[in-house]
Amino acid sequence: MNRWWADDVLSGVKPIHWISAVAAAVLLLTAVVLVPGTVEEPAPPVPASCPQRWESNEIGRWVPAPADLDGVEDSLVPGTPTSALICAYPGQNSNPGRESLAGSRTLTDQAKSMAYDLGYLPVTTERIEKVCTLIGGQVTNYLIRFAYPDGQALWVGSAEEINSCVTTTNGTVASDSYIGPSITAAYRTGTWKLLQPKDPCDPTTGRRGQNEQMVPDGAIKVLVCREVSSGNSTPRPSHGPEHGEQQARELAAELNSLDAEPGGNTCREVGGGQREMLYLHFGYEEGPSAWVRINPGCRPSVNNGVLVGDLNDALLAQMDRLAPPA
Incomplete structure (x- = not known):
């Protein structure tokens, strides 16, 4: 008798049938390999329904709940959502x-580009003081629910308003860049496009990072516009409509050296005489421009909106x- 087998019998341990064990292991491995192929991919998240009312007395600057997503402290819309649900709440700005x-x-197919543009807006956690005109008229508050592939979602609250004086927020950070007409166009047509001013000297929506620097790093060109008290704004570069990278970066460095x-x-107005302002528009290889306004007759005299x-x-x-001055 085989001693190894005899010892097992005497100790009460049943002998192992190695052929059966190997076959079972092969079957188990086969099952493990086959299981992932049988699992269906999760369906894209379906946006939740819109709240029935705008539950705030503010124009813009409200969301049902802030999102717990990575990046919401730095960007209005972080990441790459798969859909955007736009909810409209029209009313009057005299009784918000x-x-x-x-x-x-x-x-759906427009959500990525919409998130990209909103994600580039300059944001802050500060409640910035600003002066607005007080024309009465219609206002439309908007909630936008961005849905992500993993099932998470983020709300953004904004508005279109006759005075263009609106704060947009995701519940964590806010932006005073005005995007109301762009949201209205997307709501009406189903196509998103961030509308730009017709005059290249008019302020744009600005650029993410302007809450930390007057001019974010990486500018490759700058357009300098001088506006006199008559209200006419005309580009006055010394060589063509724009200055190149060297001038842009030197000017950006000078602006970023200010105590901001x-x-x-x-x-607060100071001095007298003819009033004029300078508008600086810094362009980049990717993303929107950053603007800075200089008003020598005011204190503070330099601002970028944030x-x-x-x-x-x-x-x-x-x-x-x-x-050069005229």
Whole structure:
């Protein structure tokens, strides 16, 4: 008798049938390999329904709940959502709050580009003081629910309003860049496009990072516009409509060296004489431009919509070289 087998019998342990064990292992491995192929991919998340009312007295600047997503502290819409549900709440700016839901539209193939543009807007956690006109008229508040492939979602609240004085928020950070007409166009047509000013000298929506620097890094060109008290704004570059990368980066460095702090479009007039302003538009290889406004007759005299600072002689001399006074 085989001693190994005899010892097992005497100890009460049943002998192992190795052929059966190997076959079972092969079957188990086969099952493990086959299982993933039989699991269906999860269906894309379906956007939740719109709230029946706009539950805030503010124009824009409200969402049903802030999202717990990576990146919401740095961008209005982080990541790449798969759909965007737009909910519309029309009313009057003289009596804001509790507007009823008027309709909705879902964007799918347009959601990525919409998120890209909104994600590039300059944001802040500060409540920026700003001056607005007070024309009475219609307002339409909007909620936009961005849905992500993993089932998560994020709300953005904004509005279109006759005074263009709106704050857009995701519940964590906010932007004073005005995008109301672009949202209205997307709601009506189903196509998203971030509308740009017709005049290249008019302020744009700005660029992410302007809450940290007057001009975010990476500018490759700059357009300098001088606006006189008559209201006419005309590009006045010394060589063509735009200056190149060297001038753009030198000017950006000078602006970023200012002692800046959070602030909006308010200022205190100083001095007298003819009033004029300078608008600087910094272009980049990718994404929107960053704008800076310089008003020598005001304090603070420099602002980018999120930060403010004061003009110095070196910066003023640089402006005069790039856009000589008329």
